[in-house]
Amino acid sequence: MCNTYNFVDSNLDYTILEDKTATGKKRDWRGKKMKSSLISAHYEALEKRTGSPYFLKKAEKVCDCAEYLVFKRDRKTGKLKLAQAYFCKVRLCPMCAWRRSLKIASHNKLIVEEANRQYKPAWIFLTLTVKNVEGDDLKQTITDMMEGFRKLFQYKKVKTGTLGFFRALEITKNHEENTYHPHFHVLIPVKRNYFGKSYIKQAEWTSFWKRAMKLDYTPIVHVQRVKGKKNIDAEAIEQEVRKEMEEQKAILEISKYPVKDTDVIRGNEVTEENLDTVYYLDGALSARRLIGYGGILKEIHKELNLTDA
Ligand SMILES: [Zn+2]
Structure with a gap:
């Protein structure tokens, strides 16, 4: 069973380190580690449920995530800097998701600033959805959405009006109906x-998405201009995106992107429902690109020599 850190060894002389952002906000390493331990416990339970060693391996990996961190003191500033650590990189690991989201947010800030400098574009924010699906259909639906997205950006009118994209996949869950909502x-x-x-009207975006996805119903598509003053900066866009995403009332979020991270699972215990969630999300998301860049944003990502998040 993965350690959940409800003890301290009173024989040890120690100092609890605090990690703060530039603005003085405390970074919650401990909270993330505890959530990761809980995910590990779910993987362990899935191994028992399915008999598959695949889940045990994941349980171990997530359990070892950020198990120890080595900090070194900077001679000049006197501040401690993370020098050595192991991160499991398992898709559903809250510790890794948190670190990934910070990295993506900082990359996007640089990319947006550079795009503004070079192209002075306007920005729009698009949300593409499909109907909720059962857990068993989640994986295939996401595959279809990836393909649909690729097609969407090949349509002449879309190509003509846009300069590129940043795309993030998000999955929320409807706990009452036990269905998943990838978008x-x-x-x-x-x-x-x-x-x-x-100009592409909302109704057009909707019909393009419907066609690209070969849907027999009309999907919900939101589009809005990213407002802001004359000079739209990265911060304004991030705020706008954040606001928009919060309005979507995501119950469950993974990956991400400049948005507060929410729990993949509900509560603090291993439950049957949580086990289903971990099982389906793991199957649908492992080895899959949750984010992608296209057009000028892809070029700038390359120019700036940013590594993969
Ligand atoms: Zn991890």
């Missing part, structure tokens, strides 16, 4: 004539 959040720099003759 894309897309940040799009658009050409200056987009709001003129290249």
